[in-house]
Amino acid sequence: MLARVKSYGLTGIAGYPVTAEVDISHGMSGVSVVGLGDAAVREAKSRIHPAIENSGYKFPFAKIVVSLAPADVKKEGSQYDLPMALGILSASGYIEDGRLQEFAVLGELGLNGEVRPVQGVLPLIISAEQAGFKRFLLPAQNAREAGFAEGIEAYAVATLREAAEFLQGSRTLTPVAKSTFSSRGHAPCDTDFKYVRGQAAAKRAIEIAVSGGHNLLLIGPPGAGKTMLAKCIPGIMPDLSYREALEVTKIHSVAGILDGSEGIVLSRPFRTPHHSASAPALTGGGKNSRPGEISLAHNGVLFLDELPEYSRHALETLRQPLEDGVITVARANQTVEYPARFMLVASMNPCPCGNFGSKTHACKCTQNEMRKYLGKLSAPLLDRIDLHVEADSVEYADLHAESEAECSLRIRERVNRARERQRQRYASCGILCNDEIHGSLLKKYCSLGADAERLLSRAFDTLKLSARAYTRILKVARTIADMAEEEHILPSHIAEAVQYRTLDRKYWEAG
Amino acid sequence: MEKKDNALLALLLDSVDGLSEKSYQSFITSYRTAEELIASAGECDKIFLQAAGKMAAYLKLRFTRERLNEAIAALSDKAIKFVAPCEEEFPKSLVNPNGCPRILYYKGDLAALSTPMIGVVGTRQCSSAGVAAAAAFARRFAESGVTVISGMADGIDSAAHRAAIDAGGRTVGVLGHGLEHVYPPGNFSLYRETTATGGLLLTEKRPDLAPKPWFFPERNRIIAGLCRAVVVIEAKAKSGAIITAERARDCGVPVFVLPGSVLSQAAEGSNRYLAENPGSIALSPENVLQAVGISAAASCSRVNEAAADHPEGEDAAIIAAIRQGFVTFDELLAALKTDAARLNEKLGMLVILGVIRKTAGNEYHI
Numbered sequence: 018m019l020a021r022v023k024s025y026g027l028t029g030i031a032g033y034p035v036t037a038e039v040d041i042s043h044g045m046s047g048v049s050v051v052g053l054g055d056a057a058v059r060e061a062k063s064r065i066h067p068a069i070e071n072s073g074y075k076f077p078f079a080k081i082v083v084s085l086a087p088a089d090v091k092k093e094g095s096q097y098d099l100p101m102a103l104g105i106l107s108a109s110g111y112i113e114d115g116r117l118q119e120f121a122v123l124g125e126l127g128l129n130g131e132v133r134p135v136q137g138v139l140p141l142i143i144s145a146e147q148a149g150f151k152r153f154l155l156p157a158q159n160a161r162e163a164g165f166a167e168g169i170e171a172y173a174v175a176t177l178r179e180a181a182e183f184l185q186g187s188r189t190l191t192p193v194a195k196s197t198f199s200s201r202g203h204a205p206c207d208t209d210f211k212y213v214r215g216q217a218a219a220k221r222a223i224e225i226a227v228s229g230g231h232n233l234l235l236i237g238p239p240g241a242g243k244t245m246l247a248k249c250i251p252g253i254m255p256d257l258s259y260r261e262a263l264e265v266t267k268i269h270s271v272a273g274i275l276d277g278s279e280g281i282v283l284s285r286p287f288r289t290p291h292h293s294a295s296a297p298a299l300t301g302g303g304k305n306s307r308p309g310e311i312s313l314a315h316n317g318v319l320f321l322d323e324l325p326e327y328s329r330h331a332l333e334t335l336r337q338p339l340e341d342g343v344i345t346v347a348r349a350n351q352t353v354e355y356p357a358r359f360m361l362v363a364s365m366n367p368c369p370c371g372n373f374g375s376k377t378h379a380c381k382c383t384q385n386e387m388r389k390y391l392g393k394l395s396a397p398l399l400d401r402i403d404l405h406v407e408a409d410s411v412e413y414a415d416l417h418a419e420s421e422a423e424c425s426l427r428i429r430e431r432v433n434r435a436r437e438r439q440r441q442r443y444a445s446c447g448i449l450c451n452d453e454i455h456g457s458l459l460k461k462y463c464s465l466g467a468d469a470e471r472l473l474s475r476a477f478d479t480l481k482l483s484a485r486a487y488t489r490i491l492k493v494a495r496t497i498a499d500m501a502e503e504e505h506i507l508p509s510h511i512a513e514a515v516q517y518r519t520l521d522r523k524y525w526e527a528g
Numbered sequence: 529m530e531k532k533d534n535a536l537l538a539l540l541l542d543s544v545d546g547l548s549e550k551s552y553q554s555f556i557t558s559y560r561t562a563e564e565l566i567a568s569a570g571e572c573d574k575i576f577l578q579a580a581g582k583m584a585a586y587l588k589l590r591f592t593r594e595r596l597n598e599a600i601a602a603l604s605d606k607a608i609k610f611v612a613p614c615e616e617e618f619p620k621s622l623v624n625p626n627g628c629p630r631i632l633y634y635k636g637d638l639a640a641l642s643t644p645m646i647g648v649v650g651t652r653q654c655s656s657a658g659v660a661a662a663a664a665f666a667r668r669f670a671e672s673g674v675t676v677i678s679g680m681a682d683g684i685d686s687a688a689h690r691a692a693i694d695a696g697g698r699t700v701g702v703l704g705h706g707l708e709h710v711y712p713p714g715n716f717s718l719y720r721e722t723t724a725t726g727g728l729l730l731t732e733k734r735p736d737l738a739p740k741p742w743f744f745p746e747r748n749r750i751i752a753g754l755c756r757a758v759v760v761i762e763a764k765a766k767s768g769a770i771i772t773a774e775r776a777r778d779c780g781v782p783v784f785v786l787p788g789s790v791l792s793q794a795a796e797g798s799n800r801y802l803a804e805n806p807g808s809i810a811l812s813p814e815n816v817l818q819a820v821g822i823s824a825a826a827s828c829s830r831v832n833e834a835a836a837d838h839p840e841g842e843d844a845a846i847i848a849a850i851r852q853g854f855v856t857f858d859e860l861l862a863a864l865k866t867d868a869a870r871l872n873e874k875l876g877m878l879v880i881l882g883v884i885r886k887t888a889g890n891e892y893h894i
Binding site: 215216217218220221367373381385388407408409410472475476479480481497500501508509510511512513514515516 | 653656682694712714856857858861868869871872873874875876877879880881882886888889890
């Protein structure tokens, strides 16, 4: 007897149809699974046998061949358990073939016959829907996630028996309810800007960066509170729109870090990989085709604490995604593309000992040590960071100041307003924030009046800015203008934007 | 460039290693031209044997026309020029019976030596305050038309050269090694900028000689001999900068020393020098310029905007606050009771106009 069950597989965050074909024939009893499955797929037969038996069906005592087609594409993961089991039940006559053909099936099996959640359900359903699949049979615990997909009918099952009875027609299930999205607002954040004393310049820079989605580098001595400042950022991140949330959810779902009870990502991600992270850990890929940290930070923040401590190789891999917003990972037999449009926030000391520029501690670094330290950051990478800001070392008196600083919630309201202005302005351009302005849009939206133009050219003279600073300054000035709710970029906005190009100014060479 | 034959003699003599001062002197007094020396060495005559002493066999093979032509070709290949003490262009202040360089190799414009020069020297392991001070002095000197001369080492020296170039002035770097080498290696671009901006790289070492520790104190006497005044920014206990200062004082060149923090090792040597010579304290660049009879540029080129000369309203308040010592962003914010955005914008404007400068540590200075 032959049975066929439709399922779906993933490469990157795009899906491709997989058919599980099951043939039961006379011969030596046993199950063989073919179709380039990984270990999880090959082990499926050991799960399926007890799952079928424990669900009250009889496992056929015959030669069973399971083939996952297309046969030449590697299959990964445990989502083929349920299709294979249903295929065996169908081939042994428990389920009618006709009804089974209407569904695409996903799910992992437990030995007791329960259906367990799998990774990547949302991206899988979305691409299956685009390919014409409309009805799905899914694990119950993926139901909320599936509810966010449009134009499909999904049925959630908790056990193999439930699935089999549903397909036999002896049990009715209601389709999964559509989930409704409401942004949680700010990301969970254990700290608030009101607890950060002083650091007015850094706070202002952070607000600008978040408002315009710009990349930011915090420079300061150890103990200045760079990390604390960065950790406050989730608290002021703007709301996540539904479209953005779906993009993020797809990636997090593939990576298996999605919270099943919510089914969708509710706030912007804030990722903090340690500086021992390897290049593949940042970019993604590897044997199991996982999205890397930069993709997990899509539509959110990637925070690299102690930037020069990262391996140079790992840092250089950031250059292309910083420019394009996607990362293309080439693997041995396929090329995977993950979205990676993130805001880079990095922190570093001004020199290896950290005291350069400090009023209270002497810097003991030699010029060579400084050069080596800074040499880890290539100019093209620094070039992609829009704002450089120094965090002052905090003095004891500041820590005991009576006044409490502005709280994150109020800053967040302003950020949301500035983002809203940008969203409206760029509605027709397919971009969301000032950081994404490029090419012709720069001319259109960042044009300067004569006064501002004169000031900028003066700034290049006085400060000896490099040519590459030009577009960065314009974009940042655009954001500052948006924050001030100004239609045009004024000289004062340019003046402030110029302040954030410290590293272009031979900062470390002569005071 | 056609060189006079007597200059070539200096080149030929310098092309051999290990010529003692005594035999050098006897060669330079016995012969007038390279031709004479080559002929005499070829014949191995009495004068040659007397001057060469025990080294006659060795020197006979080296004082040849081929050797001389090789040396000339090597120099022109690398665009290195030289000047001998017997020539007109050789700096007169270096001609003295003790320690006059046998020859000077250079790249760049020798005319830089005829401008007034002030040495700005100091330790390699300097503090950030030292770098800022070196830059401030060098910048002011350059603006007043003075050429800044220093030793092209890391730290204070580089900061001084760099600031002079950035201020649009000339600078002269006296090296402790041959011109084929770059030391410290990171200064390659500084070398290039020095010669590209009308400055000069100068050394008494043959182009192929790599830096050796004992070369550097030797070159300090050239710095001391060329400048009208020496400013020591920061010097450690055993610093070449103090050697320069002492050599300068011996030649009658005024020495100015910046007082440094008593807690800083970087200023130990300079502070000790000040304790021994209290009169040589450097209070400001103007103070140094005045002492050597150069009038400081009337108005600093950076501060020539109307806005800068007559700041109004908030700008005036900011400048006043900085003068009072509120230099970091947070201090200014507290002193002026304004908001961060407004202050940042005003500071940015003043920085662009060149009224104030932003330095490391988020500080602003006039």
